[in-house]
Structure formats: C-alpha cells, structure tokens
Amino acid sequence: MPESWAIETTELRKSYGSTEVLRGLNLQVSRGSIHGFLGKNGAGKTTTIKTLLGMTHASGEARVLGLGAGDPTAGVEIRRRTGFVSEDKDLLDYMTIDQIVRFTASFYPRWRSDLQQHYLQAFELPVERKVKALSRGMRTKLALMLAFCRGAELLILDEPTSGLDPAMIEEVLQSIVRHVSREELTVFFSSHLIAEVEQIADHVTIIDRGRTVIAGALDDLRERYCRVQLVFDGEAPHPVFRANGIVRVNRQGRVLSVLAAGDRDAVLEEARALGPASVDVMPVNLKEIFLETVTSEE
Numbered sequence: 001m002p003e004s005w006a007i008e009t010t011e012l013r014k015s016y017g018s019t020e021v022l023r024g025l026n027l028q029v030s031r032g033s034i035h036g037f038l039g040k041n042g043a044g045k046t047t048t049i050k051t052l053l054g055m056t057h058a059s060g061e062a063r064v065l066g067l068g069a070g071d072p073t074a075g076v077e078i079r080r081r082t083g084f085v086s087e088d089k090d091l092l093d094y095m096t097i098d099q100i101v102r103f104t105a106s107f108y109p110r111w112r113s114d115l116q117q118h119y120l121q122a123f124e125l126p127v128e129r130k131v132k133a134l135s136r137g138m139r140t141k142l143a144l145m146l147a148f149c150r151g152a153e154l155l156i157l158d159e160p161t162s163g164l165d166p167a168m169i170e171e172v173l174q175s176i177v178r179h180v181s182r183e184e185l186t187v188f189f190s191s192h193l194i195a196e197v198e199q200i201a202d203h204v205t206i207i208d209r210g211r212t213v214i215a216g217a218l219d220d221l222r223e224r225y226c227r228v229q230l231v232f233d234g235e236a237p238h239p240v241f242r243a244n245g246i247v248r249v250n251r252q253g254r255v256l257s258v259l260a261a262g263d264r265d266a267v268l269e270e271a272r273a274l275g276p277a278s279v280d281v282m283p284v285n286l287k288e289i290f291l292e293t294v295t296s297e298e
Helices: 045-052 072-080 097-105 113-122 136-148 166-183 194-200 218-224 264-273 286-297
Strands: 005-016 019-030 034-038 059-064 082-085 154-158 186-191 203-208 211-217 226-231 246-252 255-260 278-282
Touching (some): 019 059, 019 186, 072 082, 097 113, 097 136, 113 136, 136 154, 136 166, 166 186, 166 194, 211 286, 218 286, 255 264
Parallel strands (some): 034 186, 082 154, 154 186
Antiparallel strands (some): 005 019, 005 059, 203 211, 226 255, 246 255
16 A cells, blocks of 8 residues: 555445445545545445444455554554544533543543644533533534544544534534644545535545545546537437547537546547537536536446
C-alpha cells in the first residue's frame, strides 16, 4: 500500500444471506484529503465503513493507514488511530457530557486536552447535562468532539449530518473543514446528500450497488465531464455515438443531450455531423454526474 493512501480496498465482496452488498469494491483515499463517499441508500457505504474498522469481515483486501483491516490485532490499532462517528451517533445515554468525555479519553493515550477545552466551548456543550437529554444537533457535536480529540490520523464519518436542519448542517460541515485545516489529517465521510459533499470534499468516490462507478479529484471530475446539447429543426435523431466516454444520451423532441466524460472533441465532431441547428457545450455539477451515472447503471 503506497504511503499516499490512507485507505485502499481491492475487490471487496460482502453478502448478507442471498443479498450481495459489496460486489468487488475498489477504493483509494489519499492521505490529507477530504474524501466524499457517495451512494444511494443501500449502495454499500455503511458496510464498507464497518469493514474498514474491522466491525465486519469481507473477502478481498482492505488496508487502513497501512494496516490490514481484516487482522484483529491490526484492527485494534486502526480504531486507536481513527476517529469514527456513526450515523446513529452511538453514545452512552446514562452519562453526563463530562463523564463521557473523561471515559472516552481514558482509552486514547494521544487524547488532546487542548482540543477538548476548545470544542466544549466552541460547540457550547453543557458538561453537566446527560447525553440522553441532548438534541440531535448537540449529540452530533458531542460525537464529533469525541472523534476530534483522539489525536486521530483519520476521521471516518458515516452520514454525519443525518437528521439535522440546514443551519446545523452548515455548522457541522464548517467545523470539519476548520479542524482538518488545523490538524492536517484525512477525512473519509459517507453521505447521500450531494450538496454537502460538493461543499467540502476535494476527492469523491461514487458507488452503486456495491461497486465503484466514479472516483477522482472533484476538480478533475468537473473538468472531465460536460453536457453537449443539440437542437434540431425537426425531431431529434436516434444516433449511436462511437466516441469514448459517452455516459448517457437523452432524447426529447427536438433536443438531444449527451453527457460525456471522454474525448470532448470527438463527441463534438460526431454531434456536428448529425446536422443540428445548434450545438452547446455546458459544464455539469456533481449532482448531475451522480444522477446520470447511477441511473445509467440501472
């Protein structure tokens, strides 16, 4: 595993009964990146995370921080060096905030007391309040604080903003960005909310039905993908494009829309040969790439 990868998986496969959840998943997460992990509900995101943390076993290979996730001894070390926030924000409800902070700190030799004080104040966490009395937003901030303070090299966040209102989502996302800029660590976070991934991620992997369909730096994906829209005087034809990288072709009345991720010049050459009244090349955002790619796989 190259030093540049914080996470790398090769041909991960996992089934629950007759349901195949991971179908040869390949994943690479660069050290120092904020890496968004996108997929529809049921695509295999949570199972992937559980595999990386040694909470479930899958065939294939998974390495985290250079360690084999399938090895029990290595799994302990991975969890020691990783801050994890689950979608359910699993916390000990019977404790107060002060008690759960001291309890968690006792397991981590690299616990950062300076960050503890900073986030207790920044997140306005009332230390004497019981965890069970916290709002969903406060539970999320407490879970993030416990992850931030571990002295971790890697943060793994599973749907960290699930169930939050827009203002709280913005606060949580900005706290992640600020923490990463100060501490220089890697963040791998799963989500089905494309806007939040596009807001803070610099790399993204999109999975569908247990396998990777798109991966890369977000800026590179925006540069690589485009939409070519053709308008004809009459009904649009039914062409078969031969250029590399055609993702999807939509035809509606006089308009033919082509999502391309390859040789743009070759696509335009074929498009103009169809004799359209107009040809426009338009940029696409991550949401369009996600929806078109996932849909084309079905």
